[in-house]
Amino acid sequence: MSIFDLDIIKSELEGKKNAGLLLLKSEEKKIINLNIWVDNKTLIVADAFVVYHNTARGPAKGGIRIDKNVTLDETTDLAERMTLKTALTGIPFGGGKSGIRMDSTKLDSYMKKEIIKEFVHIIRSDLETGYYVPAPDMGTGPKEMATIYGQTHKQECVTGKPLGIGGLPGRKEATGRGVAFSAMYGLRKLYKQDIKGMKVAIQGFGNVGSWTAFFLDRMGAKVVAVSDLNGGLVNNKGFDVTKLMSYYSKNNSLTGFEGEAISNEGLLAIAADILIPAACENVLTDKTAGKVKAKLVVEGANGPTTKEADEIFKRRGIEVIPDILANSGGVIASYIEWKSAKSGSLTSAEEVFEFIDKTIERCFTSLLALKKDRKLTNKEAGLVLAVDEIITAMENRGWI
Numbered sequence: 472m473s474i475f476d477l478d479i480i481k482s483e484l485e486g487k488k489n490a491g492l493l494l495l496k497s498e499e500k501k502i503i504n505l506n507i508w509v510d511n512k513t514l515i516v517a518d519a520f521v522v523y524h525n526t527a528r529g530p531a532k533g534g535i536r537i538d539k540n541v542t543l544d545e546t547t548d549l550a551e552r553m554t555l556k557t558a559l560t561g562i563p564f565g566g567g568k569s570g571i572r573m574d575s576t577k578l579d580s581y582m583k584k585e586i587i588k589e590f591v592h593i594i595r596s597d598l599e600t601g602y603y604v605p606a607p608d609m610g611t612g613p614k615e616m617a618t619i620y621g622q623t624h625k626q627e628c629v630t631g632k633p634l635g636i637g638g639l640p641g642r643k644e645a646t647g648r649g650v651a652f653s654a655m656y657g658l659r660k661l662y663k664q665d666i667k668g669m670k671v672a673i674q675g676f677g678n679v680g681s682w683t684a685f686f687l688d689r690m691g692a693k694v695v696a697v698s699d700l701n702g703g704l705v706n707n708k709g710f711d712v713t714k715l716m717s718y719y720s721k722n723n724s725l726t727g728f729e730g731e732a733i734s735n736e737g738l739l740a741i742a743a744d745i746l747i748p749a750a751c752e753n754v755l756t757d758k759t760a761g762k763v764k765a766k767l768v769v770e771g772a773n774g775p776t777t778k779e780a781d782e783i784f785k786r787r788g789i790e791v792i793p794d795i796l797a798n799s800g801g802v803i804a805s806y807i808e809w810k811s812a813k814s815g816s817l818t819s820a821e822e823v824f825e826f827i828d829k830t831i832e833r834c835f836t837s838l839l840a841l842k843k844d845r846k847l848t849n850k851e852a853g854l855v856l857a858v859d860e861i862i863t864a865m866e867n868r869g870w871i
């Protein structure tokens with residue numbers, strides 16, 4: 472189901488000329504075969520998808536995912552969420568996404584480099600004209616972005632690059648920073664509570680999950696549960712997050728670190744104040760949402776809560792901070808990196824974090840005002856604000 476099929480978006484589009492039609496049909500989809508020669512005799516062929524959703528507000532912006540479960544539908548959904556995220560946060564980009572269907576855990580850095588080179592070869596003109604500006608997502612990181620820079624020689628063609636070749640200080644931490652700030656600010660605004668001492672459970676300990684844990688720990692929260700693809704750990708006193716992060720980066724696994732084992736599903740139901748799904752889509756469903764004990768869910772991942780789960784949370788009075796706000800720190804930082812590449816200016820991580828915090832605070836304030844005004848959930852209010860921004864842009868472009 473497309474996010475644009477949600478009732479709240481449909482009703483917002485009602486009577487707005489052909490805006491609804493345009494928003495649903497403005498997708499440009501590319502289905503690609505990547506042919507990669509591993510050696511003289513071995514050719515690997517991988518399916519890849521590129522989706523540009525709506526570019527009324529700016530170039531298509533969105534990460535490149537390498538994962539064995541990538542599909543065209545998933546890539547489309549993620550591109551649509553980027554359109555909404557950039558619109559809600561007022562960043563002058565449209566929505567895009569790429570997916571390469573391969574098991575990233577089985578790829579070494581040489582193979583990833585060959586895959587990315589082939590990928591650039593196929594979409595070169597979109598990158599060089601600035602029509603599409605990719606970034607890292609699951610299975611890709613700064614090294615892969617450096618390969619894109621190496622193939623195009625234009626620093627503004629890609630964001631999420633390593634420091635020293637046009638990378639932005641604070642970019643790797645940016646999404647987690649935004650998720651942590653959203654949790655802290657959300658708790659304050661929605662429950663009038665301070666983050667200090669609050670128990671947090673985080674699903675996924677990759678880029679988003681680990682940096683979210685880092686910043687929440689620094690804010691005084693207690694990270695009591697974490698997990699990755701292979702399961703999780705609980706420590707009711709709160710993990711030493713710095714130690715945990717260095718253990719994880721050395722061992723690429725949580726196994727062996729001090730704590731009690733827990734399954735990924737068990738983590739969702741743990742007694743914590745805040746639950747942060749930061750791994751993948753559709754983990755909070757009609758089967759799992761009823762068991763959640765946290766009072767606040769902060770969507771670190773894209774699309775972790777299904778429509779049915781949203782209904783359950785609404786009924787149970789559990790507040791959800793939507794992905795298009797909570798994990799927007801990455802694209803906000805990407806915007807600074809893109810702008811710096813064009814102007815040649817330099818910035819510090821602290822300035823980047825400050826810009827992320829201020830942007831999220833500003834959007835949150837508008838979202839809460841609309842929520843109160845129209846009696847909506849946080850997610851509904853965010854979607855309405857985003858859709859209205861896109862409609863205005865389409866009107867200004869003369870599309871409608």
Ligand code: NAD
Pocket residue numbers: 607608609610611646674675676677678679680698699700701735749750751752771772773798799801802
């Ligand atoms: P990552 O590859 O760095 O980490 C993903 C983590 O989730 C890993 O710890 C992995 O083991 C775990 N995981 C994967 N599948 C799982 C499952 N089924 N159950 C439990 N754990 C699982 O990816 P990331 O960059 O941290 O992205 C995580 C999510 O955040 C994705 O939905 C991504 O689209 C979204 N996101 C990422 C960024 C960014 O800047 N990296 C920005 C916005 C949104």
